[in-house]
Amino acid sequence: DAKTTQPTSMDCAEGRAANLPCNHSTISGNEYVYWYRQIHSQGPQYIIHGLKNNETNEMASLIITEDRKSSTLILPHATLRDTAVYYCIPRSGATNKLIFGTGTLLAVQP
Amino acid sequence: GAVVSQHPSWVICKSGTSVKIECRSLDFQATTMFWYRQFPKKSLMLMATSNEGSKATYEQGVEKDKFLINHASLTLSTLTVTSAHPEDSSFYICSASEGQGYSPLHFGNGTRLTVT
Numbered sequence: 001d002a003k004t005t006q007p008t009s010m011d012c013a014e015g016r017a018a019n020l021p022c023n024h025s026t027i028s029g030n031e032y033v034y035w036y037r038q039i040h041s042q043g044p045q046y047i048i049h050g051l052k053n054n055e056t057n058e059m060a061s062l063i064i065t066e067d068r069k070s071s072t073l074i075l076p077h078a079t080l081r082d083t084a085v086y087y088c089i090p091r092s093g094a095t096n097k098l099i100f101g102t103g104t105l106l107a108v109q110p
Numbered sequence: 111g112a113v114v115s116q117h118p119s120w121v122i123c124k125s126g127t128s129v130k131i132e133c134r135s136l137d138f139q140a141t142t143m144f145w146y147r148q149f150p151k152k153s154l155m156l157m158a159t160s161n162e163g164s165k166a167t168y169e170q171g172v173e174k175d176k177f178l179i180n181h182a183s184l185t186l187s188t189l190t191v192t193s194a195h196p197e198d199s200s201f202y203i204c205s206a207s208e209g210q211g212y213s214p215l216h217f218g219n220g221t222r223l224t225v226t
Binding site for chain 1: 114116142144146153154155156159201203205207211212214215216217218219220222
């Protein structure tokens with residue numbers, strides 16, 4: 001499984017865009033990049049995933065570099081409820097597993 | 111969207127007793143479910159992969175006789191913590207995928223187990 005590197009923590013002002021980076025330089029060609037978040041004492045919540053094209057849904061946008069070695073999750077207008085630990089996880093369809101790293105604690109400030 | 115339900119959300123048990131945790135996929139069928147545990151201020155650790163109709167696959171270092179997994183139907187997997195001890199106190203979380211391949215995994219809201 002590919003290893004990931006994420007900042008331990010980040011702050012963001014309410015209403016501003018939150019840009020969360022992830023380095024996954026050892027990602028394999030068949031691994032998608034998944035993003036989840038976990039609000040305190042809850043189960044992880046799926047946000048978005050992609051292979052090599054940029055993706056957008058109602059929650060966020062995902063920007064993947066052309067070499068696929070890194071990606072950025074963008075929350076366009078952060079709210080206080082977006083305060084959570086955000087995990088970037090490469091995942092192979094063959095194993096189907098999600099192996100969690102340490103993630104980034106995003107603190108949205110009023 | 112796909113919903114995964116866990117029950118109970120919290121449980122307290124005495125040392126030496128066994129506790130069963132249920133994980134249900136409410137609006138989809140899941141041939142595979144996954145069980146995780148999480149200690150305070152730590153990340154989720156994958157314990158095992160639960161396969162409908164066959165034996166679970168455990169991650170290295172997880173005792174299969176301690177953590178019994180049964181996946182008897184396409185919508186239900188259970189985790190039984192046998193002869194629980196205080197060090198088994200943790201947050202247990204299950205997940206399931208509504209399809210094969212790259213379909214996202216959806217997670218339950220977890221079960222907080224406290225062993226006294």
